[in-house]
Amino acid sequence: MSAFRITASILALATCSAAVAQDSSDPIKLTLHDWTGQLITTQLMGEVLEEAGLSVEYVQADYLAQFAGLETGDLHVAMEMWETTGRDAMDAATATGNVVNVGPTGMKAKEEWWYPTYMKERCPGLPNWEALKEPACAEAFSTAETAPKGRYLGGPVTWGGFDDERVEALDLPFEVIHAGTDAALFAELESAIQREAPVLLWVYAPHWAPAKYDGEWVEFPEYTAECYTDPAWGMNADMAYDCGKPFGEIWKVAWAGVQDKWPTAYSAVDAFTISNDDMGAMITEVDLNGKSVDDVVADWMSANEDTWKTWIN
Structure with missing residues (x-):
């Protein structure tokens, strides 16, 4: 082997070693x-x-x-x-x-308020979010703890999502209750569906729940960045978050x-x-x-x- 080839081989090995050593x-x-x-x-x-x-x-x-x-x-x-x-x-x-x-x-992410299809009979007008403003509809989603207000089961507080702010900005007659864990959130969903009990909660995809159960996401006013940052945007001129969550x-x-x-x-x-x-x-x-x-x-x-x-x- 020529001296040139030997030198080239040594340089190649050194370069390879240096690349590995970078990590x-x-x-x-x-x-x-x-x-x-x-x-x-x-x-x-x-x-x-x-x-x-x-x-x-x-x-x-x-x-x-x-x-x-x-x-x-x-x-x-x-x-x-x-x-x-x-x-x-x-x-x-x-x-x-x-x-x-x-x-x-x-x-691709989707997270929004979700209900099983059987709740549409009890709250006509869904999936339009404005149906939730009706007292009869709120009562249909209520529990003993929240009545006459409806109950919305949100994700753990650490997830964010601005659901409390959304309820206030859109003047919805609902109380937001936060599940302690992801497992608790979906355990409650399964229990409610087995009993055909009222339930409105945070469901996200990709996940098994919207594939396993027949239901729909609530259709809120479409998200824009201004909805979250500019109170003057949207139907409530004094508050931000008067829209749904972003998808993407x-x-x-x-x-x-x-x-x-x-x-x-x-x-x-x-x-x-x-x-x-x-x-x-x-x-x-x-x-x-x-x-x-x-x-x-x-x-x-x-x-x-x-x-x-x-x-x-």
Whole structure:
């Protein structure tokens, strides 16, 4: 072998080693929240990063308050920021320059007030939100604790969503009761449907609930950014949030230092994509069929090896 070829080979090996060395041996911290889909996407990403030889640590974090940790670099990657509830917090964090939006997950988010179809007989005019203003309709959704006002079961307070503000801005005769957990929210839905009891609650997609049960989302005035920021916008000239929730992407976000410290991880998070159908099927396996998140993620990894390997190659 010529001296030139030997030198070229040594340089190539050195370059390759340098590229590998770019990824820190420190654990990359992925945030965990309190709903099944996010636990799945996060563990799936973590398993892929471990396949790439990276160290991963999972950290339980508040959905909105996590941005304080992402801005300082104490947390590194959050796999699900929903356009419907997290956009304001995400935009404020990215505006600092310390957090970056790593692009969409491929899933499309919808979160809104939802009711089973049998409630339409008790509240004529649905899905138009104005039907909820009728005293008879509010009473149809009431419970002993809220009567004569209707009861709306919101998600955990940490999810945001501005439901309390929406009720006030649209002058709805409803009380907002927040479920303590994701599991409690949907346990109440299942119980109500089995009894054909009144229920109006926060339902989101991708999720098994709107696929399993026959129902509809309430149709509020269409969201615009001004609705959330300008009280003068919309039908209530004195209050913001007089509209429905935004629909759209589910985003991935990261501490801005991830790309330099763990370039392989950053590229993998950027490449990650999954469909609503695939995610809905995995959530169903966990929430309805009793499988563990570990097993569901392992099954997906085994069946989709050709997909996830492209994220790290």
